Structures are given as C-alpha cells and as structure tokens.
Amino acid sequence: MNEVLIKAITELNEDKVIKMVKSLLKEGASSQDILDILQEGMDNVGNLYEQSEYFIADLIMAGIIFREILNLDEMKFDHDSPKKKFVGKIVLGTVKGDLHDIGKDIFSDIATSAGFLVYDLGVDVPPEKFVQKIIETDADIVGMSGVLSLAITSMKETIDAIRNAGLRDKVKIIAGGNHLTKDSGAYIGADETTNNATAGLKICKKWTKKID
Amino acid sequence: MSNFIIACEMLKDEVLKSQQNTGNKDPVKWMDSILHMDPDKLRADLQDVIDGSTGYDNLLFVYGSCGNGLVGLKATTARLIVPKTADCITMLLYGRNDIDSIRKDTYFLTKGWLEGEKNLRNEYQHSVDKYGEEKARHIFKVMLNHYRYLMLIDSSAYDIDEYIKISEELAIKLELEFMIKTGNVTMMDKLLQGQWDEDFCVVPKGGELTFSSFGTSSCDTILNKF
Numbered sequence: 001m002n003e004v005l006i007k008a009i010t011e012l013n014e015d016k017v018i019k020m021v022k023s024l025l026k027e028g029a030s031s032q033d034i035l036d037i038l039q040e041g042m043d044n045v046g047n048l049y050e051q052s053e054y055f056i057a058d059l060i061m062a063g064i065i066f067r068e069i070l071n072l073d074e075m076k077f078d079h080d081s082p083k084k085k086f087v088g089k090i091v092l093g094t095v096k097g098d099l100h101d102i103g104k105d106i107f108s109d110i111a112t113s114a115g116f117l118v119y120d121l122g123v124d125v126p127p128e129k130f131v132q133k134i135i136e137t138d139a140d141i142v143g144m145s146g147v148l149s150l151a152i153t154s155m156k157e158t159i160d161a162i163r164n165a166g167l168r169d170k171v172k173i174i175a176g177g178n179h180l181t182k183d184s185g186a187y188i189g190a191d192e193t194t195n196n197a198t199a200g201l202k203i204c205k206k207w208t209k210k211i212d
Numbered sequence: 213m214s215n216f217i218i219a220c221e222m223l224k225d226e227v228l229k230s231q232q233n234t235g236n237k238d239p240v241k242w243m244d245s246i247l248h249m250d251p252d253k254l255r256a257d258l259q260d261v262i263d264g265s266t267g268y269d270n271l272l273f274v275y276g277s278c279g280n281g282l283v284g285l286k287a288t289t290a291r292l293i294v295p296k297t298a299d300c301i302t303m304l305l306y307g308r309n310d311i312d313s314i315r316k317d318t319y320f321l322t323k324g325w326l327e328g329e330k331n332l333r334n335e336y337q338h339s340v341d342k343y344g345e346e347k348a349r350h351i352f353k354v355m356l357n358h359y360r361y362l363m364l365i366d367s368s369a370y371d372i373d374e375y376i377k378i379s380e381e382l383a384i385k386l387e388l389e390f391m392i393k394t395g396n397v398t399m400m401d402k403l404l405q406g407q408w409d410e411d412f413c414v415v416p417k418g419g420e421l422t423f424s425s426f427g428t429s430s431c432d433t434i435l436n437k438f
Contacts (some may be wrong), residue, residue, distance in 0.1 A: 012342075014347075050250060052246060052249075052330075055330055055334075055335050055338050055339070056330070056335060056355065057335045057336075057338060057339040057348070057351050057352070057355065058342075060351045060354050060355045061339075061343065061347075061351055063354070064350070064351065064354060097312060097316055098316070099316055099317060099357075099358035099359075100358070101357060101358070102354060102355070102357075123358060124316075148298075148315065148316075149276075149277055149279070149298030149299065149426075150298065150312055150315075178251075178279065179251060179279040179280045180280075181280055181283065181423070183280075183283060183284070183422070183423045184280060184283075184423050187423050187424060
C-alpha cells in the first residue's frame, strides 16, 4: 500500500492520494507514518523537477496535495489535549520585501502538525515585527523565509535587529529559501539554512530537544 | 586584451543588440537558459566553461548572481568580470531606483523568457493539459499569490509588438495586470566596452567569486584559495 501511495504522490494524483491517506489513517496509521510516506513521494517529485521532467506548476501541485493532507482532522496535532504540550514556539515569516509564501506555509503546516506552536507573521515582515513577536511570545525559534535575492539582505537586517534587541542568544534562527547556501547563511548570521521544509523541521526538532 | 563572453541564451537578443551598439566582436558561449532553474548545475556548467577557456585575459559574464548560481566560481584560467546584479531583471532595468519595489509583486517577461523551454506560458498550458483548467487556475493562484503585475520589458533588442499580444493573453489567464516598461542594455554595453566600474565585480585570475561579491561595493575575492 505504501509503495502505491508513494507512486500516487509522485504522479501527483490528488484524488487517489487523499483517498489512500484517509484509508490508512482509518486503519490506524499515525500522522508521522503518513508524513514519512508523503515525504518520500515529495522527494521523488523534487527529483523529477531537477531532472526537468516536472514543471514548477507540478511542485506547486505537490504543495497543494501536501497541505490538503495536513489539513485532514486526523493529521492535526491536538493542541487542546492536556496530555500534549507544545514541542516549542516558532515565530515565522517571509522577510521584508518578499511576498513568497508557499515554502513558509508548508513549513508552518508541518511544524504545527509536529506539535510546534507557530506564530505566522505572514509575508513582507519588517525586522521590528519579528523582534516584537519574539518578545511577546518568548519564542524558541525564528524561521525566516524568502526567495528573492533581496531577501538575503532583509534576513541579515532581521537578524541584526534581533541581535540589537539583545535576543540573539535566546533564539535559534533558521532561514529557508531555494537560493540559500551555507555561505549566505553565514553572511546573514543564521544558525542554519535550508531549502527543504521537512529538513527544516528536523533541525527545529533537534534544537527543541536540546532546549528541553 | 582578449575577451570571451559567457552569456545566458535567455539574453541572446540583448547581447547581440549590445554587440551591435558597441561594435564588439568577442566570441560568445551561449549557455542553456534552463540552467537558471538549478543554481548548482548552473555553477558546475559555468565552471567547466571557465576551466576550458584558455588563452583569454577576461571572461565576461552576462549573468547576475542568479540564485547564487555564480557564487563559488573560480577564476582558474582568466579574470572574471561579472555584473553586480541579482539577476537579468535588474540588468535589463538598469538605472531604476524602484527596482526592489517593482519586483516585489511583478512577474517579468521578455522575448527570451517567453521562448525559454519552461516559460510561464508553457507552464500554464502544461498545467491545463495535466490537471484541467480549474485546477490549473488554482495552481497559478498559489504560485502567483501576492503578484499583481505581469510586466513585459521592452529591452529595445526585439520586435515587441508580437510579444505584447502573447503577454496580454497570459495576463488575462493569470488574472494579473499587464504592463510594459522600457528597459535597456546599458549594463551589457558597459561590460563589453570594458567600463568595469562599481557595478561590476572583477575577480583576478586565481580568485573566487563569493557571496558578498554581489552585495558589497567592493569585490571580496578570495585569493590563493586553490
């Protein structure tokens, strides 16, 4: 069944994927099992894009399917359950001057599903808004997103503002965007960079384990 | 001084126009425009071209940072001259102070972009064929969320009339506001004429193009790194 589901995701067969995920959840699969299968299919989609088989539109379609699954009731982290507490708090936003939100939204969804409390500030977020929200929420992690080249400058300004507010040692900072490299991450002063929402979530999980 | 031009074929019309403007006759290596979709592959392919370009004093790049695709290039065989721009949009709209605010909510087109293998028009048609009209609209609503304008840049290097109609039709399908802005090939003219001022990064032979090369006014090259 898993192989068939991975294939359906890879082929971006929306109806089939949703039907199969619902059936797996009914049979008792955990949301984490589903996420793992989903990720494998998504990786295949990414590879096909890199091999020029798929278009950007297909990547977007993959994102749409991903979000659709995460929005199923069974996939949602039960934040109201007294047994479950938040894994950590993340202040998230697309940096000033950039309006791209696909990657940010996917990250927000999977982080929420994984038990993080996510404060999503939206797009075109100025540095002071990040600072304000960190203070207000006592966040553990800041997630900055952006795909335009100018986003790198905005990310650096955001981290500078966090440092100037005396908060740099209180938060871990991850920057996400397709064009980010270790080199640019070092330039902006982030702890980590990623161009993959799931890999970004793994980094955040690793950090919060250390925090606990 | 012997120069060799390495250019993205997306900008072919503009480079040819600039060569015409300046009387430049340097040889040109046209790089596949699809490479801009994959900065790592772009970097690897450009490095291969650099490594194989012996006997020249300067390699002139008609490229911007292009998603950091040029960051890390090593000047193994000659001096590298690279425009300090984020990408070709900034290059073609050279001299505009409002570039950052324009590009925030604008999708850009030229003849080169409209004829590229995976251009916006093909993307849309592919989506309609694969997912149907309704789903295609949804995909593009997500893809172009927050975009307001579809801008055709008139770089003066091609006959714009033919592309106005195509762009207008696309704008209607994508529910974006269509506009035309006049661009220029000034930056390429400067590149080809050796006017390598603060708008260019000059990496000496043996150096490396770094991330900050594009972001600061002075070139930050790493010498003797390899």
